[in-house]
Structures are given as structure tokens and as C-alpha cells.
Amino acid sequence: xxxxxxxSRYLVKRTGEKVFLECxxxxxxxxxxxxxxxxxLGLRLIYFxxxxxxxxxxxxxxxxxxSREKKERFSLILESASTNQTSMYLCxxxxxxxxxxxxxxxxxxxxxxxL
Amino acid sequence: QKEVxxxxxxxxxxxxxxxxxxxxxxxxxxxYFMWYRQYSRKGPELLMYTYSSGxxxxxxxxxxxxxxxxxxxxxxxDSQPSDSATYLCAMRxxxxxxxxxxxxxxxxxxxx
Numbered sequence: 136x137x138x139x140x141x142x143s144r145y146l147v148k149r150t151g152e153k154v155f156l157e158c159x160x161x162x163x164x165x166x167x168x169x170x171x172x173x174x175x176l177g178l179r180l181i182y183f184x185x186x187x188x189x190x191x192x193x194x195x196x197x198x199x200x201x202s203r204e205k206k207e208r209f210s211l212i213l214e215s216a217s218t219n220q221t222s223m224y225l226c227x228x229x230x231x232x233x234x235x236x237x238x239x240x241x242x243x244x245x246x247x248x249x250l
Numbered sequence: 251q252k253e254v255x256x257x258x259x260x261x262x263x264x265x266x267x268x269x270x271x272x273x274x275x276x277x278x279x280x281x282y283f284m285w286y287r288q289y290s291r292k293g294p295e296l297l298m299y300t301y302s303s304g305x306x307x308x309x310x311x312x313x314x315x316x317x318x319x320x321x322x323x324x325x326x327x328d329s330q331p332s333d334s335a336t337y338l339c340a341m342r343x344x345x346x347x348x349x350x351x352x353x354x355x356x357x358x359x360x361x362x
Binding site: 139170178183239243 | 354
């Protein structure tokens, strides 16, 4: 079974705090993604990484950064949390570049509340 | 206009009903079409995928893609309370890094 583990399921932070969300996979997949999910907006891609130390911006990267120092670990960083970053954050992985189904395997999500 | 439009519902049906969930899209270059199911407080999981046009059936679930109309559907026959979840459509271009574009999700409740 594919395992994508998000270390924190529920977090409450204050405005201006630095927030780290961690994602670890056990499948040796190249591609890792961070999405946020909001009611009525669906899943929106924040950043993705196709290799160690490689990253690309998604559709809504503003206010976020990422780090991928090891293949199995992809971190999402909120440098200075704001209330509009209150959301469900989902990490996902997939293997290979194109030509496959593109199936994403998701973690269980990290629900972040910024007060 | 969003690239992928999906009615958020909620949709409430009695057990045993046939459910139809739909998405429309604007990018005619999309080639891979998927349906994800997401239970409350869980991450989405892949339910069905279809490449290009046509139908695909898996048990009680049928996925249809009509590229000429830019319209995809998921049908659930003999719906069960365990089907109660949010259903997200997703699609992508051929090639690339598997960047999926998601619909907003439709919340379905099947009551006994």
C-alpha cells in the first residue's frame, strides 16, 4: 500500500507565525505536490517537486515556500501565516513523467487554522 | 471562468438510487479524466480514470467522457450509504508532470 504521511493532522497557529507542514512518502516516487482545499474552490496546486532540490510553482504559490532535501520528504512552509491561509493542506505523490494515468496518492491532510 | 466546473451540491438521494455526477471543462487538450472520492476528514482516493473519450465501467460505477461536449460524468448504480462522500473530477493534459486540474467537488449523501 502506498503511504503518504502528513505529520500534523490539525494545527492552530497565530498570525505571523512560521508554519512547517511535513510530508513523507514510502514509495520512492519522484513527484510530490502540495495542494490546498477550500470549500467551493476544490484543490489548488501550491507547489510541486519532481526531484530532490527541484521545485516548481503551482497556481497559488504566494505566501508559501517548499523544501525537498531528501526524495521521501517534501515540506511546505508558511513564512508568516495569515488568516487567509486557514485551509486543508493535502500532500500528494505520483511516479514518472506523463504517459501514466497520473494517479495521485494523497495523504490524509493537515487542517490549519490561523487565528 | 474556471477550467473545470462542478456543481458542489449537496446531493441527497435514497439508498438504491442511480446517481449522476458531472463536470464540464474548457480546455479541449485534456486527455486524462479521473474521478476521486473523498470521505470526510480523509484525503481523496482515485475511483476511476478514463483516457480520451468513451465509457469505463467498474462494478457499480461508470465513467463517461464526451470530448465533443467537454463533459464528463460518473454514474453510481444501486447507491449505498457507504457511497456518501465528496466526489471530485480531475483532468490533465498528456505528458508533463501529472499536474491535475480539479473540480470543486460534489458532496453526495445516500440515506437509508
